[in-house]
Amino acid sequence: MSYFRTLLIGAVALSTIPWIIPLSMAADNQMQTHPGFVDFSTLTAQVESEPTVEISLKAPLLAIITNLIRSEDEMAADFVSRLINVRVNVFQSNALDVDNISTSMSEIASDLDNQGWDRVVRVREDDEYVDIYLRLSKDAELIHGIAVMVASDEETVMINIVGDISGNDIAALGRRFDIDELMDMDDLSTLEVEAN
Numbered sequence: 779m780s781y782f783r784t785l786l787i788g789a790v791a792l793s794t795i796p797w798i799i800p801l802s803m804a805a806d807n808q809m810q811t812h813p814g815f816v817d818f819s820t821l822t823a824q825v826e827s828e829p830t831v832e833i834s835l836k837a838p839l840l841a842i843i844t845n846l847i848r849s850e851d852e853m854a855a856d857f858v859s860r861l862i863n864v865r866v867n868v869f870q871s872n873a874l875d876v877d878n879i880s881t882s883m884s885e886i887a888s889d890l891d892n893q894g895w896d897r898v899v900r901v902r903e904d905d906e907y908v909d910i911y912l913r914l915s916k917d918a919e920l921i922h923g924i925a926v927m928v929a930s931d932e933e934t935v936m937i938n939i940v941g942d943i944s945g946n947d948i949a950a951l952g953r954r955f956d957i958d959e960l961m962d963m964d965d966l967s968t969l970e971v972e973a974n
Contacts, residue, residue, distance in 0.1 A: 812922065813923060814923020815938065818927075818936045830870055833865065834864075837862050840863075861939065862940045863938070863940040866957065867935070876934070895925065896912050897909065897911050906930040910926050911923075911925040923938065
């Protein structure tokens with residue numbers, strides 16, 4: 779009898795406290811199924827060292843940031859509130875094989891092309907490889923995702939921003955998170971999206 783009573787008490791306890799399942803798990807599922815998510819695992823699998831810079835801001839933390847910056851910058855708070863995830867990884871390239879990284883970048887870029895992402899920047903110059911992609915909504919009013927991949931002799935950078943932001947927010951987003959590649963994009967309308 780005590781065995782069934784223990785099971786019953788346990789079942790009731792679990793059903794009355796749903797917060798046992800972390801909110802971050804739900805946010806991760808939402809992020810990975812979002813059209814703006816990019817899986818950089820083929821790139822990071824080649825890296826045998828820790829990143830020199832690693833930023834991983836998920837929805838719960840972004841909500842806290844939104845509340846903290848709202849009093850000083852209402853516009854920034856508005857677009858940060860529409861983000862689901864911001865991931866930035868920077869690796870020193872002397873610890874990497876830049877040729878292998880650039881090959882993996884090209885494979886990911888090809889996948890993004892096939893998935894309907896728009897390439898807005900592509901650089902293949904000397905030992906520098908840069909790809910910047912945007913995932914636009916069907917009506918091209920919103921950006922669901924931004925993907926930045928940079929490989930050079932100095933560093934390798936992988937950035938994925940997931941959310942629903944307007945084109946005019948890109949430069950502000952770059953300034954808020956100190957992402958040079960985005961700060962240079964003052965206005966989405968100045969960019970020419972290359973044909974796939």
